[in-house]
Amino acid sequence: MIELRNVDFGYEDKLVLKNISFRIDQTESVVIMGPSGSGKSTILRLVLGLECPQRGEVLIDSQNISVMSEKEKRELRKSIGMVFQDGALFDSRTVGENVGYYLIEHTKMSWKEIEKKVVEMLGFVGLDADEIIDKLPELLSGGMQRRVAIGRALLSTNPRIMLYDEPTTGLDPQSTENVLALINKLTRERSISTIVVTHQIADALSIADRFIVIHEGEIAYDGDFVGLRECRDERVRAFLGPFRASMDLVAEKRFMNGV
Amino acid sequence: MVASLFGRPIYIAETMEQMYLIGIGSLFLVVLTGLFSGQGFAIAFANELADFGAKDYLGRIMSLAIVRELGPTLTGLMMAARVASGITAEIGSMKVSNQLDAMRSFGIDPIRKIAVPRLITLIIMVPTMTIVCDAVAIFGAWLIALFHAHISSTLYWAAIRERLIFGNIFVGLVKPVIFSFVIAFISCYKGFTSEGGTKGVGQATTDSVVMSSITILIANFIFTKFFFPILKGYL
Ligand SMILES: Nc1ncnc2c1ncn2[C@@H]1O[C@H](COP(=O)(O)OP(=O)(O)OP(=O)(O)O)[C@@H](O)[C@H]1O
Ligand SMILES: [Mg+2]
Numbered sequence: 001m002i003e004l005r006n007v008d009f010g011y012e013d014k015l016v017l018k019n020i021s022f023r024i025d026q027t028e029s030v031v032i033m034g035p036s037g038s039g040k041s042t043i044l045r046l047v048l049g050l051e052c053p054q055r056g057e058v059l060i061d062s063q064n065i066s067v068m069s070e071k072e073k074r075e076l077r078k079s080i081g082m083v084f085q086d087g088a089l090f091d092s093r094t095v096g097e098n099v100g101y102y103l104i105e106h107t108k109m110s111w112k113e114i115e116k117k118v119v120e121m122l123g124f125v126g127l128d129a130d131e132i133i134d135k136l137p138e139l140l141s142g143g144m145q146r147r148v149a150i151g152r153a154l155l156s157t158n159p160r161i162m163l164y165d166e167p168t169t170g171l172d173p174q175s176t177e178n179v180l181a182l183i184n185k186l187t188r189e190r191s192i193s194t195i196v197v198t199h200q201i202a203d204a205l206s207i208a209d210r211f212i213v214i215h216e217g218e219i220a221y222d223g224d225f226v227g228l229r230e231c232r233d234e235r236v237r238a239f240l241g242p243f244r245a246s247m248d249l250v251a252e253k254r255f256m257n258g259v
Numbered sequence: 260m261v262a263s264l265f266g267r268p269i270y271i272a273e274t275m276e277q278m279y280l281i282g283i284g285s286l287f288l289v290v291l292t293g294l295f296s297g298q299g300f301a302i303a304f305a306n307e308l309a310d311f312g313a314k315d316y317l318g319r320i321m322s323l324a325i326v327r328e329l330g331p332t333l334t335g336l337m338m339a340a341r342v343a344s345g346i347t348a349e350i351g352s353m354k355v356s357n358q359l360d361a362m363r364s365f366g367i368d369p370i371r372k373i374a375v376p377r378l379i380t381l382i383i384m385v386p387t388m389t390i391v392c393d394a395v396a397i398f399g400a401w402l403i404a405l406f407h408a409h410i411s412s413t414l415y416w417a418a419i420r421e422r423l424i425f426g427n428i429f430v431g432l433v434k435p436v437i438f439s440f441v442i443a444f445i446s447c448y449k450g451f452t453s454e455g456g457t458k459g460v461g462q463a464t465t466d467s468v469v470m471s472s473i474t475i476l477i478a479n480f481i482f483t484k485f486f487f488p489i490l491k492g493y494l
Contacts, residue, residue, distance in 0.1 A: 050360055070368065078366040088357035092349075102365055156365075 001026050002047055002161060002193050007056035009039075009046060016042050017217045020056070026160070029187050029194040031204040034214035035239060040197045041085055043214070044163045047195065048082055049073045060161070078106060081156055085165040085197075087149040089137040095122075095148055096133040102156035121151045126178045143171045150179060154186065162186060164196045168203050180206050201243040205250050213239060225251075274376040281342050281377070282384045289388045290395050292337050296329060297321070297396025301403035305410075314408055318418025321400040326423065326431040330393035332479050335438035338385055339471040343446035346377055347467035350450025351460035359451070374447040381439035389435040430490065434482060438475050445471040 002024040009017040016039045024030050032040050045051045046058050049065040058065045060076060068076065089098050097104065099121055100114040107114075115133075122129040125147040137145055150167055153159075164183065168176045180203055187194045187207075196207050204211065211228050213221040215235040221228060229247055231237065240247065301321055308314050350373060353359050359369045397419060404410040446467045453463035 045360075048360075048364055050363060074363075074366040074368060076366075077364055080364065082361075082364040084357050084361055084364075086357060088361035090353075090358055090361070091356070105365060105367055 001059075001061050002195070003057075003059040003062075004043070004046070004053075005057045005059065007046065007053040007058060009042060009051060009053045015217065017046075017053075020217075020219055022212060022219065022222055024193050024195065026193055027187070027191040028210065029183075029196065029208040030210045030212060031208045032195060032197045032212045032214060033199065033201075033204060033239070034220075038214040039217045040214055041165055044082065044165055044195065044197065047161070047163060048077060048080060078102075078156070079159055080161040080163065081153040081159040082163045083150050083153045083165055083167050087137075087145045089145055089149055089152070091137055093136075094134050095137060095140070098137060098148055099151045099155055101152055107157065117155060118151075121155045122148075124154075124178075124182060125151045126175050127151075143175060146170060147175060147179065150182070154182070158190065159186075160192050162192055162194045164194070164198075166197055166199065168198060168200055176200075176203065183207055201240075202246055202250070215239065225254075268371070269379075270372055270376055273372065274379050277376050277380040278384065281338075281380050282387070285338055285341055285384070285388055286391065288337050288341060289334055289392045292333050293330070293392035293395035294399040296333055297325060297399030298403050300324060300329065300396075301400035302407060305403060305408035309408065314410055315414055316418065317400070317404055317408060317410055318415040319422050321397065322419045322422035323427065325393050325396045325400070326427050328479070328483070330389050330396060331431055331434035331438065332475065334385060334389040334392045334435060335442070335475040335479070336472055338381070338388065338438070339442050339475055340468055342381065343442050343467045343471045344464050346443075346446035347450040347453070347464045348460060350374075350447060351453035351463050352457070354451060354453055355456055355460060369451070370447075374443070374451075377447065378440070378443040381443045382436060385435040385439040385442070386432050389431065393431065426490070430482075430487060434479060437478055437482065441474045441478060442471050445474065 004020050004022055007017055007020040008015065020043065022030075032043060034040055042051070046053060047060070049058070049068070052066045060080075063076070065073065065076070090101070093101075096115060096118050100118045103109055103114045103117065104111075118133065119129040122133065127144060127147055132140060132144070132148075137148060140148065146167070146169075150164075153162065153164075162183070167179055167183065171179060183194065183196065184207060186192065194208070196204070198204050198207075205225065209224055211221065211223065211225065212219060213228075213236050220233050220235040220239075221231050223231075228236070228240070229251060231240075301317065304320050304324075305314060305317050308316055308320070350359075353362075353369075353373075362369050362372060401412070401415055404415045405412060449463045449467040449470070453459050455462075
């Protein structure tokens with residue numbers, strides 16, 4: 001469970017998030033959308049405890065993250081998986097070591113066993129393990145690096161929370177579909193809380209049924225798809241403008257399927 | 260960082276990797292530095308001493324100058340130039356590409372994972388390299404004594420040995436330990452606090468080398484001036 005209560009946060013002098021409150025239950029998936037620079041990545045950083053709110057509280061499983069010691073935070077983070085917006089792969093470690101990072105650091109498994117899981121995971125995200133496992137990340141294309149980053153975040157023993165910062169940006173349709181399927185599979189099978197930041201409205205719809213729209217650091221909308229389509233809020237309408245057509249398409253499809 | 264030094268886990272593999280990179284990588288540089296500065300100083304001293312007819316003291320002077328001052332300072336400066344820049348650049352680029360945050364997101368403490376192995380390595384390697392530098396410099400000075408100043412080998416080595424007392428060696432080894440802390444703290448700090456993309460990392464790297472070099476020189480002076488007299492009473 002993830003809960004933000006009246007959170008204000010700013011970098012140095014600039015207030016980036018204003019009075020943010022929401023609550024995400026265990027097994028719930030939520031999509032966060034909003035214009036560039038509205039503070040989406042910052043929310044994920046707060047949930048991970050990489051930043052501390054200036055006001056308000058960030059609660060993970062009812063524990064206030066701001067009053068935790070570094071040691072407690074490290075323990076907590078072991079159960080949170082995060083895909084960074086830019087991948088943030090360890091550039092001096094091979095793809096295999098990147099994907100197996102959690103297992104290498106936190107388990108006593110031998111490299112042979114880890115390698116097996118890494119190969120499996122690389123296949124899972126649609127990459128040819130034999131070809132890239134011993135390469136450095138810089139030799140891969142942007143989309144491939146992104147999938148490696150996703151594989152790295154997924155390959156931990158048992159995450160209870162998964163955070164994805166624009167996981168499908170820059171991927172071809174096939175990989176996008178794979179990644180989305182993966183996110184869904186994980187959410188369902190392991191009963192975890194998921195936050196996905198994305199600009200792709202179609203992707204958003206296939207991941208979650210709850211949407212939070214952020215506008216200049218404030219929550220402009222929090223609710224389901226139907227409400228989102230009909231939302232009268234100026235800021236939400238402006239943001240959704242370009243996506244209208246695809247939203248109508250989805251709504252139609254849903255109607256046909258009787259959802 | 261000091262607290263982390265005694266905390267767990269200590270990352271053995273990382274430390275070994277650093278020992279190799281920092282130690283073996285600096286060896287050649289330190290040998291060259293020792294050899295040429297030892298010879299340079301020996302020539303200058305030999306000529307000056309010859310004017311007083313005191314050439315035979317060359318060994319004593321070299322022994323003192325190298326073990327107590329030259330060896331530690333030159334090695335410290337060379338390691339600062341070579342190692343501090345590397346450490347700051349590496350940590351700095353990890354910082355600006357979010358790799359440190361990624362590490363944190365896996366529940367790993369970057370200080371313990373990155374800084375502590377480097378600190379431990381430096382605490383071991385700077386003194387070790389100082390010994391290498393001392394030895395090579397004394398050897399270089401011997402060549403000068405033999406072929407330039409025409410002092411007999413026996414005389415030179417006897418003089419060297421006479422000044423290689425515990426006190427001098429002790430001072431010559433405490434200094435590099437202090438320098439290792441200077442290099443590790445400044446270079447890691449500059450890396451972890453670098454900001455502003457690749458340009459920021461470049462700036463931090465330059466700052467790191469400049470600051471650690473100057474701090475080494477100042478620390479050396481302070482140690483020689485204030486602590487050595489205190490120590491002397493006990494040695
Ligand atoms: N390290 C930082 N220091 C200062 N300001 C920052 C920092 N990181 C982000 N900001 C500012 O905080 C605001 C929100 O940034 P954030 O990265 O959360 O946006 P975002 O919604 O994720 O945008 P995008 O969709 O482009 O990724 C931006 O205005 C940005 O300039
Ligand atoms: Mg972002």
